[in-house]
Every structure is written in structure tokens, then in C-alpha cells.
Amino acid sequence: MKKIIAPTLLLFIFVFFASSFTSEKIIRSDKAKKSLQDTLTVDSVQVNLKYRPYKKAVHASYYHDRFNGRRTASGKRFDNSKYTAAHKKLPFGTKLRVTNPVNNKSVVVTVTDRGPFTRGREIDLSKKAFMEITHVKGRGFLNVNLETIKE
Template sequence: MKKLYLIFAVSLLSACATTDIQSPGSQEPLDRSIPDSAPSDSDRSFSNKTPREPKPRVENKSRYGNPPYYEQDGKVYHVLDSADGYIDVGVASWYGKKFHGRRTSSGEIYDMYQFTAAHKTLPLPSYARVTNIDTGKTVVVKVNDRGPFVKNRLIDLSYAAAKKLGYDDKGTARVEVQVLASPRSTGVGATYERGELVIPPIKEQNSTPGLFVQVGAFSDALRADTLAARLREFFQQPIKVTPFKNSQGMTLNRVRIGPLGDGSTAESILQQLRQYDLGSTPKLVTE
């Protein structure tokens, strides 16, 4: 399994004021009614050729960016298990120069000159046709990022995609988003059926009661919540923050992954976490 990025481990120790999910669209959910500054020729450090629209294809879900759910700015988003049949209408924004070269939620590097997009709940990667409702212009994009988290925004397109749709100088446009290819359903998680989001009841099937990996315990509740939010980006397991009082009467907030299905899963998670200095030693616990 690919190692977690070192920046992930370092950021866990910071008492951050946000619980973003580490993507250009989410790190700073700006109102892009005023567009990003227009790129210059010197900005073409990643793409020197005219971009081609990606060819839609069914891919496996990316290792990163596909937790069953995540929380952003106090709101919970359920990532779709598969987006076959998805179609929706809403407002598109775009992001460009400010995030060029930074890592997306899927782990890919954002290139504003390629046809890509950020969406809050589509599985990564998905491929979608985006149509400017006012002009009829269309573009096919690869959805490889999370966002936008500004109210009433449906999708965040790359600079190149926004330019092809003709709204790069306006900031936003009314669009239709139709998924052309999406990872195959695993049979669990949220789905999109007949235009409605269907969230299955949470079940803890085939799990050993009370088997957890405890990542840390913090007196600072914000630090515990921040750690939990970041862990959800890397592990498709339940992540819980539970307060308790220690023997000295101090309230601590335990961050735990689980309940887990078996000991081998727990050991795999422990091995990944132990590669980094998290300020505490992850350990296997039972309740």
C-alpha cells in the first residue's frame, strides 16, 4: 500500500482551525464570482501543449479522496459508491493559478491547463460532460478533486475547462453535469437513483465488537477533530472522537479508527501510522 504523505503526518500535529480535506477546492472555499487571475505564458510549467478532452473510461477508485463520508465546514458529505446515471444542474465555478501545481484530493497534481474538475460527492475519478446551459458549449472533464464548498455551487472546473465553456472571464456559469463513466459499484455506500441521493443505513457488518486502533488522546478537542477529519481522507473505516476522563480527572478526546473487521486490518493500519511521529503511539485497543 502506498505510504501516507509526510505532509499528512506533519499537519496532524498542528492545532489547525479548520478540518479541510486537503484539496484545492476545499482548502480555501472562496467565492469565485471574481475570477482567478488570468494565467500568463510563464505559468505553463505543467502543460505546454493544447489539452485534449479526456476519454471517459471506468477506472478503479483512487486510493485517496473516496472516504464513505467526510465533514467540511460542519456539513457531512456522503461520497457516492458509483455515479452511474448521475445528472444534475447547478452553478459551476473555476479554480486556476492559485492552486496550479498543488495536490488534489485524489493525489494527482492539479494542472489548470487540463480538463479536470472538483465535485463534492462523485467518486474519484469519474468522467463527466459539462454543458454551459446559456451557450450550449460542452466539455468532457475528469473529476479528480473535492469541492467547491461555497454555498449553491455544484462543480469547480479547471481554468482550461471554464475557458472552453466561455465563462473564464465571468467566474460562474449555469451548467448541466452528466456522468459518462464512474467506478463500478461495490454494493455499499451512497448511490444516486432517479435523481435522488440514497444513503443506506450505517451497518457494522462482519466486525469484531470493540476492536479499535487508537491514534491519540488529546485535551484539545479541536486538535482531536482535526486529526479525525484528516484520517477520514486516508482510511475507509469509521473514525470516532470520544471524550473520557482519565485517572487524574482530566477530560481527554480519544481518536479511534474502528470498530475493525479483524486483527489483520488493524495491524495494517497500525503499520501505516507507526511510520510517522504523530505525537503519540498508535495502539490496538478493545472495548
């Protein structure tokens, strides 16, 4: 009798864990479908935002405080307390939704500068935007997903 209980118990545990992972993926995929279109209220006017995937799992970092007040490539002054970003190729003024896939937090930033000029990095975020989505506050980089916003 004991020889039958152990394999049955192991089978039950395996099925239980496998089903919990499957349901989690279903829930996440439903959230992903729902998040493809959000609404934003600007000056009491409701705006529909549509997101177009740009790149997944890109390396992101944030600006150092010493760049505060300096001019960006677009001519605007950089402020680490705003939601801005630097990208090598995207046009200035492009709005991006940057999502941390680990905790599913996201922010919307505007491209105002060129860079980063470190090999392997795709985007530099302002410190405020970076700290809002990071899951480890002591680290200066993370992998994110990028989506362009189309109004």
C-alpha cells in the same frame, strides 16, 4: 380598410414569431436526442459514450491559478491546463460532460478533487475547461448541466 390592416398585421407578426420559437425548440430537442450518444476514437479504437443526466442548472466556477502544482484530494497534482474538476460527492475518476445551456458548448472533465466549499456551488472546473464553454469571459461562474459518462 386601415382598421383591418393593423390587427391583421399584428396577428401575422405574432404567428411568425411564435412559429419561429416552436421550430427552434424542435431543432434543439433533436440535437439533445442526438447528443445522448457520441463516439470517441481512442488509440484507433472507437468507443461509444453514453451520457446519463446528473443535474441541471448547477452553479460552476473555476480554480484560481494559485492552485497550480498543488496536490488534489486524489493525490494527483492539479494543472489548470487539463480538463479536470472538483466535486463534493462523485468518486474520483468519474467522467462528466459539462454543458453550458446558453451556447450549447460542452467539455468532458475528470473528477480529481473535492470541493467546491463555497455554499451554492456544485462543481469547480479547471480554468481551461471553464474558458472553453463560457459565454462571458470576464465572469468566474456560470450555470451548467452535468451528465455522467458511461462507456
